[in-house]
Structures are given as C-alpha cells and as structure tokens.
Amino acid sequence: xxxxxxxxxxxxxxxxxxxxxxxxxxxxxxxxxxxxxxxxxxxxxxxxxxxxxxxxxxxxxxxxxxxxxxxxxxxxxxxxxxxxxxxxxxxxxxxxxxxxxxxxxxxxxxxxxxxxxxxxxxxxxxxxxxxxxxxxxxxxxxxxxxxxxxxxxxxxxxxxxxxxxxxxxxxxxxxxxxxxxxxxxxxxxxxxxxxxxxxxxxxxxxxxxxxxxxxxxxxxxxxxxxxxxxxxxxxxxxxxxxxxxxxxxxxxxxxxxxxxxxxxxxxxxxxxxxxxxxxxxxxxxxxxxxxxxxxxxxxxxxxxxxxxxxxxxxxxxxxxxxxxxxxxxxxxxxxx
Amino acid sequence: xxxxxxxxxxxxxxxxxxxxxxxxxxxxxxxxxxxxxxxxxxxxxxxxxxxxxxxxxxxxxxxxxxxxxxxxxxxxxxxxxxxxxxxxxxxxxxxxxxxxxxxxxxxxxxxxxxxxxxxxxxxxxxxxxxxxxxxxxxxxxxxxxxxxxxxxxxxxxxxxxxxxxxxxxxxxxxxxxxxxxxxxxxxxxxxxxxxxxxxxxxxxxxxxxxxxxxxxxxxxxxxxxxxxxxxxxxxxxxxxxxxxxxxxxxxxxxxxxxxxxxxxxxxxxxxxxxxxxxxxxxxxxxxxxxxxxxxxxxxxxxxxxxxxxxxxxxxxxxxxxxxxxxxxxxxxxxxx
DNA sequence: CTGTTAGCGCATTCAT
DNA sequence: ATGAATGCGCTAACAG
Numbered sequence: 040x041x042x043x044x045x046x047x048x049x050x051x052x053x054x055x056x057x058x059x060x061x062x063x064x065x066x067x068x069x070x071x072x073x074x075x076x077x078x079x080x081x082x083x084x085x086x087x088x089x090x091x092x093x094x095x096x097x098x099x100x101x102x103x104x105x106x107x108x109x110x111x112x113x114x115x116x117x118x119x120x121x122x123x124x125x126x127x128x129x130x131x132x133x134x135x136x137x138x139x140x141x142x143x144x145x146x147x148x149x150x151x152x153x154x155x156x157x158x159x160x161x162x163x164x165x166x167x168x169x170x171x172x173x174x175x176x177x178x179x180x181x182x183x184x185x186x187x188x189x190x191x192x193x194x195x196x197x198x199x200x201x202x203x204x205x206x207x208x209x210x211x212x213x214x215x216x217x218x219x220x221x222x223x224x225x226x227x228x229x230x231x232x233x234x235x236x237x238x239x240x241x242x243x244x245x246x247x248x249x250x251x252x253x254x255x256x257x258x259x260x261x262x263x264x265x266x267x268x269x270x271x272x273x274x275x276x277x278x279x280x281x282x283x284x285x286x287x288x289x290x291x292x293x294x295x296x297x298x299x300x301x302x303x304x305x306x307x308x309x310x311x312x313x314x315x316x317x318x319x320x321x322x323x324x325x326x327x328x329x330x331x332x333x334x335x336x337x338x339x340x341x342x343x344x345x346x347x348x349x350x351x352x353x354x355x356x357x358x359x360x361x362x363x364x365x366x367x368x369x370x371x372x373x374x375x
Numbered sequence: 376x377x378x379x380x381x382x383x384x385x386x387x388x389x390x391x392x393x394x395x396x397x398x399x400x401x402x403x404x405x406x407x408x409x410x411x412x413x414x415x416x417x418x419x420x421x422x423x424x425x426x427x428x429x430x431x432x433x434x435x436x437x438x439x440x441x442x443x444x445x446x447x448x449x450x451x452x453x454x455x456x457x458x459x460x461x462x463x464x465x466x467x468x469x470x471x472x473x474x475x476x477x478x479x480x481x482x483x484x485x486x487x488x489x490x491x492x493x494x495x496x497x498x499x500x501x502x503x504x505x506x507x508x509x510x511x512x513x514x515x516x517x518x519x520x521x522x523x524x525x526x527x528x529x530x531x532x533x534x535x536x537x538x539x540x541x542x543x544x545x546x547x548x549x550x551x552x553x554x555x556x557x558x559x560x561x562x563x564x565x566x567x568x569x570x571x572x573x574x575x576x577x578x579x580x581x582x583x584x585x586x587x588x589x590x591x592x593x594x595x596x597x598x599x600x601x602x603x604x605x606x607x608x609x610x611x612x613x614x615x616x617x618x619x620x621x622x623x624x625x626x627x628x629x630x631x632x633x634x635x636x637x638x639x640x641x642x643x644x645x646x647x648x649x650x651x652x653x654x655x656x657x658x659x660x661x662x663x664x665x666x667x668x669x670x671x672x673x674x675x676x677x678x679x680x681x682x683x684x685x686x687x688x689x690x691x692x693x694x695x696x697x698x699x700x701x702x703x704x705x706x707x708x709x710x711x
Numbered sequence: 712c713t714g715t716t717a718g719c720g721c722a723t724t725c726a727t
Numbered sequence: 728a729t730g731a732a733t734g735c736g737c738t739a740a741c742a743g
Contacts, residue, residue: 040511041720052730057722064723065728082510087487088424088433089720092735097424099467099488107453110446117443120470129484131435132468134456148465151423152435174418175376265656293657300659318654320601321629323636377736388714393738400739401712425736428719 101149104160109290118337198362206245213373216252218281271298282373289314305371324368437485440496445626454673534698542581549709552588554617607634618709625650641707660704
C-alpha cells in the first residue's frame with residue numbers, strides 16, 4: 040500500500056497525490072477530493088519513514104530517562120508525549136537504567152533513527168556522551184553550555200528556595216539533627232549527584248548557620264522486597280538519632296518510611312521527601328514534600344525543543360521552573 | 376554523514392562498506408577492519424530509516440497505554456523496553472489518555488511509522504480500531520481472535536483465583552458487606568471494563584454464595600487535588616456501611632485511602648487493592664493487594680511479539696500469567 | 712573478493 | 728494544473 044496504489048486507484052500521477060496530501064503546489068479541487076477519497080477507501084497512510092528520506096525531518100524525538108521505576112518519570116514522559124503529539128511528533132523512549140553504557144547505546148539508537156531532537160530526562164553519562172548528539176547535529180534539551188547552566192541553575196535556584204523554607208521550618212520546630220538520605224550513585228553516574236549536591240549544599244549551609252547537625256545517610260542499594268534498609272535502621276538506633284529525615288528522591292521515600300516504621304510520625308521523627316505524589320499525600324500522616332511540576336516542566340522543555348527544531352524563537356520565558364515546599368502533618372516539633 | 380563518506384574515506388565502494396557493516400557477503404578481513412576504523416573515526420551510524428526502506432523492517436515497535444499516570448504502566452513500559460532493546464528494537468510510546476480517538480490517532484501514527492509490531496498495554500477502542508493493524512499487517516499482542524481470548528482468559532483465570540482467595544478471606548473474617556470501587560468508564564472505553572467485569576463477576580458469585588452484600592461504588596472521576604471523593608465518603612456514612620473496601624485499580628487506591636481516612640484500618644474497615652506497589656507495602660498499615668508481575672508479563676508479551684515478527688516459533692508456554700493475593704495488615708476481622 | 716546498479720516510498724523540480 | 732524524472736541512504740542482485 041503506497042502512494043502509487045492511491046495514484047492508480049484515482050487515475051492520477053503520484054506527484055498529484057503527493058500534492059493533494061500535503062496541499063503543496065496546485066491541485067484541482069475535485070481531483071484533490073478524489074485523491075482524499077481514495078486514500079480513505081484504501082486506508083492509506085503515507086510512510087513517515089519514506090518522507091523523512093526526502094525531507095530530513097523524522098518527526099520523531101527521543102526521551103531519555105534513567106530509571107523506569109520512579110513515578111516522577113511517568114510524569115515526565117506524560118509531559119513529553121503530550122507536547123510532542125500536539126505537534127505531530129512521536130516519542131522514542133529509552134531508559135538507561137542508571138548505566139552510562141546503556142545510555143550511550145540508547146543515544147546511538149536515536150542517532151540511527153535520526154531523531155529530530157532529544158529530551159534528556161536524566162542524564163547519567165559524562166559530557167562525552169552528549170557530544171555524539173552535537174556531532175550529529177541533534178537538538179537536545181536541556182542544552183549544554185551556558186544555556187544549560189542557566190537552566191540548571193534556574194531549576195536549582197527554584198528548588199533551593201523551597202529547600203531553605205523546609206530547612207528553616209525544621210530548625211524552627213527545634214530539630215537539632217537532620218538526616219538526608221540518598222541512594223549511592225551508580226559508578227559513572229553524574230546528574231543525580233549534581234542535583235543532590237545542590238540540595239545537600241543548601242541544607243548544609245542552612246544547618247551550619249543554625250548550628251544543626253546534618254547527617255548524610257547513603258543507601259548502597261534499594262532494600263530487597265520486604266526487607267528494611269539496615270543503614271536507616273542503624274542510624275535510628277544511634278546515640279543521638281536524627282529527629283528529622285529528608286529523602287532526596289521520591290522513589291526512595293516508601294523505603295525510608297518502611298525503615299522508620301518503628302517510630303511515630305511526627306511525634307518521634309519528622310519526614311520530608313523531594314518529589315510529591317498522591318501517595319505521599321494519602322499516607323497517614325500525609326508526608327511533607329518539596330514539589331515540582333514535572334509534567335509541566337517536561338511539556339515546556341519539549342516545546343522548547345520543538346521550537347528550536349523548527350527554527351521558531353523559543354517561548355519568551357523558556358521553561359519556568361517552579362518548586363515549592365508543601366508542609367504536611369509528617370512534620371512536627373522535635374521530640375523533648 | 377552517510378555510507379558514501381565512509382566509502383570515500385576508506386577508499387572502497389559503498390557496497391563494500393555495507394557488507395562490512397552487516398557482515399553479509401564477502402569482505403577481505405583487512406578491508407573490513409579499515410572500514411570499521413573509518414566508521415569509528417567519522418562517528419558514522421547507518422540510518423535505520425534508510426535501512427527500513429530496503430528491508431521493510433523498521434526495528435521499531437509501538438507500545439500503547441491508556442494512562443501515563445498509573446505506576447503499573449511504568450512497569451509495563453519497563454518490561455516492553457527492556458525486551459525490545461535486548462533484540463535491538465526501539466520503542467515508540469503512545470498514550471491514549473483513555474480516549475478512543477487519541478488511541479486511534481496513536482495507531483495511525485504507528486502505521487505511518489511502519490512499526491514492526493504493537494504491544495497493547497491497555498486498549499480502550501473497539502475492535503474496529505484494532506482492524507487498522509490487521510489491514511496493515513502489523514503484528515500485535517495480545518493478538519485478537521481465539522488466541523487473544525485464550526490469553527485474556529489465562530489472565531482472568533489467574534487473577535480469578537487470587538480474587539477468590541481474597542474474597543473468601545474477607546468472608547472468613549466476618550465481613551458481611553463489601554464495597555468494590557471502580558472509576559467510571561470513559562465513553563467508548565472497553566478493556567478496563569472487561570477486566571473489572573471479570574473481577575466483579577467473581578466477587579459477586581462468591582459473595583452471593585456466602586450471603587454477603589457487594590456494593591459497586593462508582594467514582595465519576597478522580598477527586599481533584601486535595602479533595603476527597605464524595606461518593607466514597609457518602610457510602611461510609613450510610614446506615615449499613617461496608618466493612619471492607621476493594622479497589623479495582625492501583626491508581627485509585629490512594630484516593631480511596633484518603634477518603635477513608637476518618638476510619639481506622641483495619642479496625643473499622645479492611646482495604647484491598649488490585650495491583651501492588653512499594654507504596655501499598657509501605658503504607659501504615661500495609662495494604663493488602665492482588666498482585667501481578669506486570670514487568671515480567673510485559674517482557675514475555677513483547678518477546679512473543681518479536682518472535683512472531685521474526686517468524687520464530689513463540690516460546691513454549693507463551694506468556695504465563697501469575698496473580699496472587701498478598702494479605703497484609705490492612706485486612707482484619709469485621710467490626711463487632 | 713569488490714564495484715555498479717536498481718529500487719524501497721515519497722517530495723520536489725522541471726517540463727508541458 | 729498535471730506528469731515524468733530525480734534522489735534521499737541504504738541493501739541486494741548481478742557483473743566482473
């Protein structure tokens with residue numbers, strides 16, 4: 040089923056069919072109607088792959104995420120997909136599973152597919168990995184270079200404000216020892232460390248000013264099914280256990296809650312997570328969070344990418360990153 | 376950057392380069408090495424799009440899901456993506472957002488992309504929508520026809536056993552009125568209704584045998600942010616409120632829990648959800664669930680698709696569906 | 712063992 | 728307003 044069949048069925052040349060489909064050039068109104076009718080009848084859809092041979096636009100963008108287990112990436116994909124579809128683009132999803140090699144492989148695949156652009160959800164590889172996008176002239180967001188730093192810094196700045204609000208609140212409530220939980224970086228991993236570093240930096244500064252201890256609790260890996268994190272349990276049993284727990288990552292939060300389940304929230308410990316979800320809100324008590332509108336961010340980021348692909352000027356403000364501290368009942372005064 | 380450049384750079388013809396890349400036909404070992412070196416040096420990746428013009432295989436499969444908000448679909452996508460990547464395939468993701476029109480549009484896009492096959496995560500459209508895949512000779516799983524019914528029935532049978540176990544347990548614990556919560560079908564929606572019907576059917580049979588009342592509680596839509604489901608609250612205030620709540624769908628569970636938050640679990644009400652997650656397990660008390668291994672299911676389903684695409688005989692047992700009832704502390708004896 | 716050539720499905724230029 | 732012809736990057740059939 041090709042354009043040729045439609046042409047034969049309509050009794051015109053393929054050039055005319057092509058013009059009718061794309062309404063480019065001149066086509067008599069009645070001929071056009073007949074062509075469209077034939078298309079309908081034959082159930083013909085022009086091959087996007089053949090099209091992209093001629094034009095050099097594939098109408099396909101890639102989305103790279105590190106882990107397809109974190110609900111945050113569902114939000115991300117939802118945002119990318121909806122923005123892409125609205126503009127007639129289709130989304131190729133690749134997950135790196137936290138491994139720079141897999142990520143590189145995924146990028147290679149995108150190059151092979153000649154995607155028009157790539158949205159980087161998380162990026163675990165080094166800048167050399169990004170280089171292959173540049174080499175092949177593939178647009179991507181967030182971009183590298185000064186703009187990227189601007190974006191990153193916009194994101195970090197937005198979040199830093201929320202982090203400060205959260206930290207101040209904990210201090211105000213009398214907490215004197217705060218635990219900050221992270222999952223150990225995979226070897227070679229980059230970006231998450233970047234964000235965590237920024238968060239930790241802000242918290243650290245705030246805590247040292249206030250004379251509050253900040254413990255970095257690093258999980259080597261996610262606890263197995265049904266098991267509790269030894270690292271966390273151990274810290275809770277130390278002489279001077281933290282009275283507040285901050286989780287760097289939404290997908291870590293349930294594990295932290297599980298490990299803390301011997302303690303009452305918020306009477307014994309207060310809990311805050313980076314990243315919000317309906318589950319955090321439905322938990323009893325509801326868990327305070329540093330929220331991001333990942334869906335909107337992804338949409339905006341994708342629009343930006345499509346703009347740059349299509350040579351349109353990027354939206355006036357680009358991507359506006361917002362972040363906010365949502366105080367919920369999981370936060371209370373420090374015990375005694 | 377094309378095969379031509381590589382040929383020129385190596386000082387051979389494009390045919391030789393092609394043969395070297397695909398190691399098809401004869402190529403002198405040293406020539407092959409030089410070609411590969413040139414490729415490396417120039418950073419050349421053959422265009423999959425041009426390849427698929429000749430081969431009529433795109434090495435791309437589509438994945439259709441209804442809603443990109445349910446974590447279950449993350450598992451699904453993870454399974455599809457991992458199985459696909461292992462075989463060198465790439466995944467195009469389309470979400471229908473519960474709308475048959477969007478779904479149809481997504482299928483059209485897949486046709487335009489000439490994907491080699493489609494994995495149907497959920498399928499909200501009618502069979503006429505599926506027809507376009509058949510028309511274009513696009514393989515898909517679950518397949519339609521007898522095989523599909525076999526698959527569906529295998530799935531339903533597996534789950535039915537778990538449902539019965541759960542139902543019997545509730546009855547055994549003295550529950551005399553059980554609520555089954557569903558989200559109202561979108562107009563035109565099909566598959567979810569199908570599964571829910573099966574679940575409801577099993578529960579219904581079991582309850583009537585045991586002389587237990589089964590209330591179908593239908594939510595018109597998901598409660599807005601921060602709001603509670605009026606429908607649920609209302610039922611809890613009726614003269615004879617249910618003592619056990621069964622949620623048809625994992626993504627509905629947090630809303631149900633939120634709406635039930637005036638009651639103690641499991642002292643006042645018992646709660647079970649279809650679909651498990653770390654959050655259900657981390658909740659206090661941990662929420663009982665009917666579990667599925669969505670990741671493995673998706674992987675198996677995708678392998679099956681790839682087998683059929685490549686003319687390989689499908690794996691011996693095809694897809695094995697497993698489902699189990701996970702009793703947790705959210706279930707207790709009926710009050711008084 | 713290697714090079715030349717045709718053609719996959721389509722958009723586009725150039726005639727007519 | 729329409730048709731014939733060209734080429735996008737690649738593989739496969741054929742010729743040498």
